[in-house]
Amino acid sequence: MEADVIDKIIEKHPKEPSSIIQVLLDVQSELYYLPEDVLKYVSAELKVPISRTYNLATFYKAFSLKPKGKHPISVCTGTACYVEGADKLMEQFERELGIKDGETTADKKFSLESVRCLGCCGLAPVVTVGKNLHGKLPSSKVGKILKQYK
Ligand code: FES
Structure with a gap:
Protein backbone atom coordinates (compact mmCIF):
# COMPACT_ATOMS: atom_id res chain seq x y z
CA MET A 1 0.00 0.00 0.00
CA GLU A 2 1.23 3.51 -0.80
CA ALA A 3 0.69 4.75 2.77
CA ASP A 4 2.09 8.26 2.23
CA VAL A 5 -0.32 8.83 -0.69
CA ILE A 6 -3.24 7.69 1.46
CA ASP A 7 -2.07 9.74 4.46
CA LYS A 8 -1.94 12.86 2.29
CA ILE A 9 -5.51 12.23 1.14
CA ILE A 10 -6.73 11.70 4.70
CA GLU A 11 -5.00 14.90 5.86
CA LYS A 12 -7.02 16.93 3.34
CA HIS A 13 -10.24 16.13 5.19
CA PRO A 14 -11.46 16.40 8.79
CA LYS A 15 -10.27 13.24 10.51
CA GLU A 16 -13.73 11.96 11.39
CA PRO A 17 -16.11 9.21 10.22
CA SER A 18 -18.19 11.60 8.08
CA SER A 19 -15.19 12.13 5.76
CA ILE A 20 -15.19 8.51 4.61
CA ILE A 21 -16.94 8.96 1.22
CA GLN A 22 -14.80 11.95 0.25
CA VAL A 23 -11.63 10.08 1.22
CA LEU A 24 -12.71 7.00 -0.77
CA LEU A 25 -13.49 9.20 -3.80
CA ASP A 26 -10.03 10.76 -3.60
CA VAL A 27 -8.36 7.34 -3.28
CA GLN A 28 -10.38 6.10 -6.27
CA SER A 29 -9.26 9.01 -8.43
CA GLU A 30 -5.64 8.59 -7.33
CA LEU A 31 -5.28 4.79 -7.63
CA TYR A 32 -8.26 4.16 -9.97
CA TYR A 33 -9.56 1.55 -7.49
CA LEU A 34 -9.89 0.81 -3.79
CA PRO A 35 -7.43 -1.90 -2.71
CA GLU A 36 -8.50 -4.00 0.26
CA ASP A 37 -5.61 -2.95 2.50
CA VAL A 38 -6.43 0.69 1.82
CA LEU A 39 -10.07 0.16 2.83
CA LYS A 40 -8.89 -1.32 6.13
CA TYR A 41 -6.38 1.48 6.72
CA VAL A 42 -8.84 4.27 5.96
CA SER A 43 -11.47 2.63 8.17
CA ALA A 44 -9.08 2.47 11.10
CA GLU A 45 -7.86 6.05 10.61
CA LEU A 46 -11.35 7.55 10.40
CA LYS A 47 -12.80 5.17 12.99
CA VAL A 48 -15.42 3.78 10.63
CA PRO A 49 -16.41 0.10 11.00
CA ILE A 50 -14.84 -1.88 8.14
CA SER A 51 -18.25 -3.37 7.29
CA ARG A 52 -19.61 0.12 6.59
CA THR A 53 -16.60 1.02 4.43
CA TYR A 54 -17.07 -2.17 2.40
CA ASN A 55 -20.77 -1.43 2.01
CA LEU A 56 -20.00 2.04 0.64
CA ALA A 57 -17.26 0.74 -1.63
CA THR A 58 -19.55 -1.87 -3.17
CA PHE A 59 -22.74 0.23 -3.27
CA TYR A 60 -21.57 3.27 -5.23
CA LYS A 61 -20.81 2.87 -8.91
CA ALA A 62 -18.06 5.48 -8.66
CA PHE A 63 -15.98 2.96 -6.70
CA SER A 64 -14.21 -0.11 -7.93
CA LEU A 65 -12.63 -2.87 -5.87
CA LYS A 66 -10.79 -4.14 -8.94
CA PRO A 67 -7.95 -2.21 -10.59
CA LYS A 68 -9.21 0.09 -13.33
CA GLY A 69 -7.43 2.15 -15.92
CA LYS A 70 -7.05 5.91 -15.88
CA HIS A 71 -9.71 5.90 -18.60
CA PRO A 72 -12.29 3.21 -17.77
CA ILE A 73 -14.20 2.16 -20.89
CA SER A 74 -17.72 0.77 -20.58
CA VAL A 75 -19.28 -0.81 -23.64
CA CYS A 76 -23.06 -1.13 -23.33
CA THR A 77 -24.21 -4.60 -24.28
CA GLY A 78 -27.88 -4.02 -23.46
CA THR A 79 -30.47 -5.12 -26.03
CA ALA A 80 -30.68 -1.88 -28.04
CA CYS A 81 -26.91 -1.56 -28.24
CA TYR A 82 -26.49 -5.25 -29.03
CA VAL A 83 -28.86 -4.92 -31.98
CA GLU A 84 -26.75 -1.99 -33.23
CA GLY A 85 -23.49 -3.97 -33.10
CA ALA A 86 -22.19 -3.68 -29.53
CA ASP A 87 -20.46 -7.06 -29.87
CA LYS A 88 -18.39 -5.82 -32.83
CA LEU A 89 -17.61 -2.65 -30.91
CA MET A 90 -16.37 -4.67 -27.93
CA GLU A 91 -14.24 -6.87 -30.23
CA GLN A 92 -12.68 -3.79 -31.77
CA PHE A 93 -11.81 -2.31 -28.37
CA GLU A 94 -10.32 -5.66 -27.34
CA ARG A 95 -8.21 -5.76 -30.50
CA GLU A 96 -7.02 -2.15 -30.29
CA LEU A 97 -6.17 -2.37 -26.58
CA GLY A 98 -4.89 -5.94 -26.54
CA ILE A 99 -7.04 -6.82 -23.53
CA LYS A 100 -10.30 -8.68 -22.91
CA ASP A 101 -13.55 -7.56 -21.33
CA GLY A 102 -12.87 -7.01 -17.60
CA GLU A 103 -9.13 -6.37 -18.00
CA THR A 104 -6.81 -3.35 -17.67
CA THR A 105 -3.92 -2.46 -20.00
CA ALA A 106 -0.42 -3.02 -18.60
CA ASP A 107 0.26 0.75 -18.54
CA LYS A 108 -2.99 1.19 -16.50
CA LYS A 109 -4.28 3.73 -19.02
CA PHE A 110 -7.42 1.85 -20.06
CA SER A 111 -9.73 -0.74 -18.59
CA LEU A 112 -12.57 -2.36 -20.48
CA GLU A 113 -15.88 -3.71 -19.26
S1 FES B 1 -28.01 2.33 -23.66
FE1 FES B 1 -29.72 1.05 -23.39
S2 FES B 1 -29.11 -0.78 -24.30
FE2 FES B 1 -27.37 0.47 -24.49
Whole structure:
Protein backbone atom coordinates (compact mmCIF):
# COMPACT_ATOMS: atom_id res chain seq x y z
CA MET A 1 0.00 0.00 0.00
CA GLU A 2 1.23 3.51 -0.80
CA ALA A 3 0.69 4.75 2.77
CA ASP A 4 2.09 8.26 2.23
CA VAL A 5 -0.32 8.83 -0.69
CA ILE A 6 -3.24 7.69 1.46
CA ASP A 7 -2.07 9.74 4.46
CA LYS A 8 -1.94 12.86 2.29
CA ILE A 9 -5.51 12.23 1.14
CA ILE A 10 -6.73 11.70 4.70
CA GLU A 11 -5.00 14.90 5.86
CA LYS A 12 -7.02 16.93 3.34
CA HIS A 13 -10.24 16.13 5.19
CA PRO A 14 -11.46 16.40 8.79
CA LYS A 15 -10.27 13.24 10.51
CA GLU A 16 -13.73 11.96 11.39
CA PRO A 17 -16.11 9.21 10.22
CA SER A 18 -18.19 11.60 8.08
CA SER A 19 -15.19 12.13 5.76
CA ILE A 20 -15.19 8.51 4.61
CA ILE A 21 -16.94 8.96 1.22
CA GLN A 22 -14.80 11.95 0.25
CA VAL A 23 -11.63 10.08 1.22
CA LEU A 24 -12.71 7.00 -0.77
CA LEU A 25 -13.49 9.20 -3.80
CA ASP A 26 -10.03 10.76 -3.60
CA VAL A 27 -8.36 7.34 -3.28
CA GLN A 28 -10.38 6.10 -6.27
CA SER A 29 -9.26 9.01 -8.43
CA GLU A 30 -5.64 8.59 -7.33
CA LEU A 31 -5.28 4.79 -7.63
CA TYR A 32 -8.26 4.16 -9.97
CA TYR A 33 -9.56 1.55 -7.49
CA LEU A 34 -9.89 0.81 -3.79
CA PRO A 35 -7.43 -1.90 -2.71
CA GLU A 36 -8.50 -4.00 0.26
CA ASP A 37 -5.61 -2.95 2.50
CA VAL A 38 -6.43 0.69 1.82
CA LEU A 39 -10.07 0.16 2.83
CA LYS A 40 -8.89 -1.32 6.13
CA TYR A 41 -6.38 1.48 6.72
CA VAL A 42 -8.84 4.27 5.96
CA SER A 43 -11.47 2.63 8.17
CA ALA A 44 -9.08 2.47 11.10
CA GLU A 45 -7.86 6.05 10.61
CA LEU A 46 -11.35 7.55 10.40
CA LYS A 47 -12.80 5.17 12.99
CA VAL A 48 -15.42 3.78 10.63
CA PRO A 49 -16.41 0.10 11.00
CA ILE A 50 -14.84 -1.88 8.14
CA SER A 51 -18.25 -3.37 7.29
CA ARG A 52 -19.61 0.12 6.59
CA THR A 53 -16.60 1.02 4.43
CA TYR A 54 -17.07 -2.17 2.40
CA ASN A 55 -20.77 -1.43 2.01
CA LEU A 56 -20.00 2.04 0.64
CA ALA A 57 -17.26 0.74 -1.63
CA THR A 58 -19.55 -1.87 -3.17
CA PHE A 59 -22.74 0.23 -3.27
CA TYR A 60 -21.57 3.27 -5.23
CA LYS A 61 -20.81 2.87 -8.91
CA ALA A 62 -18.06 5.48 -8.66
CA PHE A 63 -15.98 2.96 -6.70
CA SER A 64 -14.21 -0.11 -7.93
CA LEU A 65 -12.63 -2.87 -5.87
CA LYS A 66 -10.79 -4.14 -8.94
CA PRO A 67 -7.95 -2.21 -10.59
CA LYS A 68 -9.21 0.09 -13.33
CA GLY A 69 -7.43 2.15 -15.92
CA LYS A 70 -7.05 5.91 -15.88
CA HIS A 71 -9.71 5.90 -18.60
CA PRO A 72 -12.29 3.21 -17.77
CA ILE A 73 -14.20 2.16 -20.89
CA SER A 74 -17.72 0.77 -20.58
CA VAL A 75 -19.28 -0.81 -23.64
CA CYS A 76 -23.06 -1.13 -23.33
CA THR A 77 -24.21 -4.60 -24.28
CA GLY A 78 -27.88 -4.02 -23.46
CA THR A 79 -30.47 -5.12 -26.03
CA ALA A 80 -30.68 -1.88 -28.04
CA CYS A 81 -26.91 -1.56 -28.24
CA TYR A 82 -26.49 -5.25 -29.03
CA VAL A 83 -28.86 -4.92 -31.98
CA GLU A 84 -26.75 -1.99 -33.23
CA GLY A 85 -23.49 -3.97 -33.10
CA ALA A 86 -22.19 -3.68 -29.53
CA ASP A 87 -20.46 -7.06 -29.87
CA LYS A 88 -18.39 -5.82 -32.83
CA LEU A 89 -17.61 -2.65 -30.91
CA MET A 90 -16.37 -4.67 -27.93
CA GLU A 91 -14.24 -6.87 -30.23
CA GLN A 92 -12.68 -3.79 -31.77
CA PHE A 93 -11.81 -2.31 -28.37
CA GLU A 94 -10.32 -5.66 -27.34
CA ARG A 95 -8.21 -5.76 -30.50
CA GLU A 96 -7.02 -2.15 -30.29
CA LEU A 97 -6.17 -2.37 -26.58
CA GLY A 98 -4.89 -5.94 -26.54
CA ILE A 99 -7.04 -6.82 -23.53
CA LYS A 100 -10.30 -8.68 -22.91
CA ASP A 101 -13.55 -7.56 -21.33
CA GLY A 102 -12.87 -7.01 -17.60
CA GLU A 103 -9.13 -6.37 -18.00
CA THR A 104 -6.81 -3.35 -17.67
CA THR A 105 -3.92 -2.46 -20.00
CA ALA A 106 -0.42 -3.02 -18.60
CA ASP A 107 0.26 0.75 -18.54
CA LYS A 108 -2.99 1.19 -16.50
CA LYS A 109 -4.28 3.73 -19.02
CA PHE A 110 -7.42 1.85 -20.06
CA SER A 111 -9.73 -0.74 -18.59
CA LEU A 112 -12.57 -2.36 -20.48
CA GLU A 113 -15.88 -3.71 -19.26
CA SER A 114 -19.31 -4.52 -20.65
CA VAL A 115 -22.28 -3.00 -18.88
CA ARG A 116 -26.05 -3.36 -19.11
CA CYS A 117 -28.06 -0.46 -20.54
CA LEU A 118 -26.61 2.97 -19.84
CA GLY A 119 -30.09 4.45 -20.14
CA CYS A 120 -29.66 6.23 -23.48
CA CYS A 121 -30.75 3.50 -25.91
CA GLY A 122 -31.65 6.10 -28.57
CA LEU A 123 -27.90 6.64 -29.02
CA ALA A 124 -27.09 2.92 -29.44
CA PRO A 125 -24.48 1.62 -29.61
CA VAL A 126 -23.14 3.53 -26.62
CA VAL A 127 -19.72 3.58 -25.00
CA THR A 128 -18.47 5.67 -22.08
CA VAL A 129 -14.83 6.55 -21.58
CA GLY A 130 -14.53 7.98 -18.08
CA LYS A 131 -17.29 10.57 -17.86
CA ASN A 132 -17.58 11.02 -21.63
CA LEU A 133 -20.35 9.36 -23.58
CA HIS A 134 -19.91 8.31 -27.20
CA GLY A 135 -23.17 7.42 -28.93
CA LYS A 136 -23.94 5.86 -32.34
CA LEU A 137 -20.35 4.72 -32.38
CA PRO A 138 -19.30 2.56 -35.34
CA SER A 139 -16.49 0.08 -34.62
CA SER A 140 -14.44 1.80 -37.35
CA LYS A 141 -14.13 4.85 -35.06
CA VAL A 142 -12.71 3.00 -32.04
CA GLY A 143 -9.07 3.81 -32.93
CA LYS A 144 -9.90 7.50 -33.32
CA ILE A 145 -11.69 7.60 -29.96
CA LEU A 146 -8.77 5.93 -28.17
CA LYS A 147 -6.31 8.40 -29.70
CA GLN A 148 -8.12 11.24 -27.92
CA TYR A 149 -7.16 9.71 -24.58
CA LYS A 150 -3.57 8.70 -25.30
S1 FES B 1 -29.11 -0.78 -24.30
FE1 FES B 1 -27.37 0.47 -24.49
S2 FES B 1 -28.01 2.33 -23.66
FE2 FES B 1 -29.72 1.05 -23.39
